[in-house]
Amino acid sequence: MPWWDGLLTKKTKPRSLVNLCIGLIGRHLEDIVEDLDEIAIVLPAEIKLTVAAIARRRKLLNDDVLIALADASWDILDVSGSDVSDFGLVKAAEVCKFIKALDISRCTKITATGISELVKHCHSLETLRCGGCPRSDNTARRCLSIFKPRLEYVEEDSWEELDTKEIGSGAQSLRWLVWPSIDNNSLENLSVECPRIVVNPKPSSPFGFMGTEVPFEAFQNIILDDAVVKDIDPKTWTMHGIAKMPISSPSSSSIELSVAEKFRLAFEERDNRLAPKRAKNARQHQRRAARDLLLMSARAKAAVLASQVSKSLHSRNL
Template identity: 55%
Template sequence: MKQLAILSIARRRRLLNDEVLTALAESSWEILDISGSDVTDVGLATVANVCSNLRAVDISRCEKITNAGVSKIVSHCLSLEILRCGGCPRSEFTARRCLNLLKPKLNTLEEDSWEELDTLDIGGGAESLRWLVWPKIDDNSKETLAAECPRVTINPQPSLYDLSGSKVPVEALASVPLDHSIVEDVDPKTWAVSAAPRRPVAPSNPNDPPEIPIAERFRLAYVEREARLAPKRAKRERQQRRRAERDYMMNDIDARSIALASQASRNLRKS
């Protein structure tokens, strides 16, 4: 979760690229929001190999990602349910080029009996995809997907239900950033970009220590922030615990009776 938080902050500060992404990637990730970043097909392919459990991916407004990168995500992340795309001319073009990747396919079967077939032998394409967030989808693409991918819901709304009766996941709502839950407790000042003018960069000295990679700087900043906020969180948890105990004592008759009896007993002993 910490790595994802660092990734989300880097994206918001417009510092997310292949180097940062590949340095932070973890196999436990289930969501990936690289929208509006400088990530390329190379970085996306690397993440597809590492994070094979991804179920929601946002590549909208990514000008350096093509259908080749999306193909890696589709082929390696077999649990992919939600895909966000479009948002800029290049990303719109990539989304249209990816239509064939989303269509179900029947592979060439060479086994002698059905018992010997594996699920992967029967079908291909984005078999698990159920939600496609593409706000400016063109009519032709929409008709194609509706005809050939009826299992995929395009631009779902909060009140929409699919055929199985399951509610639309919040990750499939265009109005909510995909990585919102990752940074909802993080102060927005963390990713605020200073408007101060840049100072001229002095020539590097070969005797100077090597510059810390940007991913490591983000990690250190996150660790420092966690250490700084830990006392405040502990205090807040104690206050919440005391408040809960007080509410319990006020609302529970038995607990209130015991408390009153204990107080009366102390008063009698003092007298």
């Protein structure tokens, strides 16, 4: 086999036209946010999920964007580190009732109230990722009673034998909780009172946890919505991070500007800043001059007419 065959096989495929179009939408997302609810109507569910993932990476994901994009066919939702609040989460939960994996980590605007409403709508929720910052950790601690399903009267000997109908309320199907910074008291509380919920699973065998395969959504080192943007050019969201040039700290090798150059740059900056004001003043001066000229012309005409009338009257009297 020729040596160049190995290089040819490593060449990446060109991105599809659909992915290029999604990337274009993502790069200009802030320009269409106000009309996103109308635009999203014609988008397929998987594209709306990709746009939501791009919006999250671009720090544009909030209640309005999430509600505009939410689709009933979604089975994962990642709003981590976004501005989504209880209102947006609940509205999305009312639409996305078949969500199996949800990431709300580092969402400082989501409280126990929002999570309580969430579990009422999403009865298929199996994996929940939470915590990640002090406020989100506090919210997760307050949700322990919500995570633990409350049972009707049953006679089974273990959680594994329970039927869904016997779970009266709470997170009915929650099985995996990803909470990296969980405190010992919360961990012990869940382990004793609700052993069916596995916290931060670490599968040590191909059979997973107690014979149940751990879904990839429950692994701590994954980003939940990475799969939906794997074919999108990363520049779609990273280009906005480098658009603004960072202010570099002065180094010893940098050339110090002379005092004269500093004064020249300061004068140019001031001159450019005042240029619009000077132009405005010039326009006002021109308007005043034209008005004064018009008034003067009217007065001159009036004076000539008055003089003519006076001469006419004087000649008649004679």
